[in-house]
Amino acid sequence: MNLNKTIKKQNTFWIVAFLLPNTILYAMYTVYPAIATAWYSLLDWTAFQRSGFFYGLNNYIELIHDDLFHASMKATFKFMLIAVPLRFLMSLFLALLLTWRRCIGKTFFRTLLFLPVVTTGAIIGTIMKMIFDPKFGPINIVLNNMGLLPAGFGLLSNFSTSLGTSATIWSWKWMGMSLIYWIASLQSIPTELYEAATVDGASPLQAFRMITAPLLKPFAGVILILTVGDSLRVFDLMLTLTNGGPYFATEAIELFIYHTAFADRVPRLGYASAAATVFASIFVVITLVQNFLKNIQRGYRNI
Amino acid sequence: MKNSKSLRRNIVPLSVALFLLVFCLIWIYPFVWMISASMKTSLELFQKGLNLIPDRFSFDSYRGAWGKGGFSKYFVNSVITTACAIIVVIVRCSTCGYILSMYDFKGKKLYLTILLATFFIPNGTTIIPISAMSTKLGLMGTMPGVILALSGGGQVTSILLFKNYFDQTPRSLFEAAIIDGASFPKIFFSIMLPMAGPIISTVVILTFMNAWNNLLIPLVFTVGSPKLKTLPVGMMAFSGAYATDWAGMAAAGTMTLIPVVVTFISLQKYFVSGIAGAVKG
């Protein structure tokens, strides 16, 4: 105790010095932009003007009545509901196979599955548009021949299927990342436990349910949060894949912000900033509440 | 007798491998398509879309892409910005993670909470204030400007990676070093940081992927100085206003992919063990 105290005193200089690089960069590139965005959201500011005029809460009032904003909030959450479980479960399944003691060619398969992760989203979008082409795209040819899809049905060009299809493509692109998370988690589970279980005559499924699943629980929480965070960053891919269409079906919030701030007939920075602020606030609040609840829980446990 | 037993023993791993093989081939089909497209003409692409084997093998598009619009120069720029971004990220995240793990200070909880709270902020509009600030600081259109913007963002994951890793290193080691009278930087640089090898390689890969593929930041920062363009920015030239140079784009895509795959393969062993620290929460 005493030791720690003296260390602390001596080291104030170093603590500050070590925290400085991160604090400066963080303040410049994360905190300042967040505050600036909040300020811009109070301005009436088109992209032609060098600076905006104070506009009060009018942007927010307009946002409440904007059907497009509602649609894009809905699209974002729907996208999340489809993509997150898909990526989460598919990667878990593959990770279980790839960490299996007797699996052949682990590194090879891992690299192949990781390939889409490291490819630029814009290229993936362009290529996938061709792969899903209703006329000569391989997906359509296969599904048409199996009689699962009427000829000329564009999975990406149909209002009811485009969001699901793009969420699947997104999951495909990022699955490799979750796979690595899962493999890492599975490797940190001591192998003796399995061996003991198999000796006891448990089937692989039983072993998973009784041993692996409970141990994976804490990892699963973190992986889920990381995946949810990722599912908000779809800009590069979606811009080339659908650009928010057809009929706003895939206009995720990042695209809405981009379109409002840059691509509209009259680009409006203030309005786009208001949308960004509303959206970010939702998640900041969720994070804070979650942290708060965790602390309360911890407090109870300590009692 | 013995043979059939070993066959039965091996039948499960073999069928799993077969399943994975088929699965992975379907998985990377788009890449096979991309490579095949890099050797076709645009019209061939649309008229015989499914046919993976081109009429004739031609590497003109690769040669063309390398020469066109100074792709080799973009490549060098990409390497420099990415390498520097990685160094900055490692420095800022390792030092910060170390303090957050080893020391208590006033406001530590607040510091952590603020870090976590910004994890979900969408990137959409941040580019506007960032470019405004960079203009005021004279960073616009300069290499350090690009590097700082690439390494300046949240980086919450990387900080937590370091923090969690240092949390898990035996404290006795740290205390012994203090009793030995080792100075603060000495403990960090010669004892703690070298132990964090797996985390460093993980952060290298994560930063590499982000910096190497980032389009928006280099695009905005280099609008006025074409000499600083990076690969993804240069790649836009292939997807021109009027027509996509499919072969050129696919060739360029294939070429940008190679360094990333090499980095991944060479670091992946450490990468996986490094990630394990992160997901422990």
Next chain:
Amino acid sequence: MKKLFVVAICLLILVAPVFAGGSSESASKARKPLSFWEHFETFSKMNEDLFREFKAEKGIDIEYTLASPDKMTDALYVSYRSNQLPDIFTVTFSGGASQMFAEKWVSPLEVGIDHFSKDIQDQLFEGLTTYKGEVYSIPLFSQNHCALMYYQPSLVKNVPVTYDDFYNECKRIYKESNGTVYGLILPMAFTTRINETFMYMMDAARTPVINWNTGAYQWDSPQMIELFKLLTKMWDEGLIMPSSVNFNMKEARERWAAGEAAFLIDGIWNVGITKNNFMPELDDFAVCETITPNGEDYMIYSEPAAGVYFIANNSSYRHEATELILGMLGDEYQVKIANVQDQPPFNLNALALADVHQSYRDSVDMFTRRMGVKPYLGLRNLDALQIEANMRTVSPTPSEILNGYFSGALKDWETALHRYNTQLTAARDESIKKCQSLGYKVSFDDYVFPNYVYGESYTSEKYSQL
């Protein structure tokens, strides 16, 4: 020792920008190149010659950037705010020119209006090329529209004139090819372009989307409904290529050139672009006039010609840039413009000296026979341009409504069109009120031109009769 090291690293991170700023500053002291951005891909080759001559004459290098139109817009906004607009640039936002002058993005040319000959002076308009009496740019292209019908003669037997002709021909092509060749391809993802096409097609249907006599919007006129009926029927019968829903212009043209559909509705630049990228000989390539409901006589209206190249407000090469831009009106350069078969040259006499495809001549011929100048708000009242600049976006727009039908998102497009017209009218009223509160002298009457007659060009004399 180590202490020093860490402090050094921290300092380095902080100081690096200063060094960088310093070094780039000193580099720019040497004769810095003139930066030149444009988005006309077809022009880049011929401009290389221009730049070479310029360098030989002035000893100044030109730093050339060819940008795709969508990226160009972002790039301009960002570089404007960071004071690094290129010395010369083209703009991609239509209708934003007057805003750009008002917000001082650009600096005027070094010459006044009286520098130009009478026939060119007649073509300079406030808010398009001039602003408060100063000339900011010059028109380089003559009047044109983007509702021409390009087709492949090997597929099309009967060149269509009316909606029915068009429908029957597309149906025949689709049937006879067993569904492998579609009738029409539409770049539905390029919503602004499709809306523009609708606007021109409504002119051709003798019902412009603004009734200039009363100032009322009529995006939901019976003629518009008729056009929608045609397109939705064609879609239902599979005559429009299904992936049109996701296509931008580039993809639509690419697939049309590959022979997957017979018709493409596009502007005259289609000739040059198709030649450069897909069909070097243009051997299976022709153009016909915009289709109309029943084949009546018609006129298509467009605004007077806008400026093309602009000089940045902070440019240190104003003098040289002025010379460069003025040179583009010269005969030699005008012939070059015709030769690349993109936008038609301002001086149509240049066409006689140019080596161009028959379809290019045909297209220009259609423009000269069929086009007129529409009433231009800015000429009567410069403030009136603020109305549109301050108007909020109303969506879904007609092209989005049609795409909504194509993609299965909505069935009742007719109600949606009526709703769009109502909301657009409301948005304009709102904007007029806002402009008035900002001190601009505007009113609804700015949209009313009682002496406008369909079928006649709205020339300068008409304004003086008001």
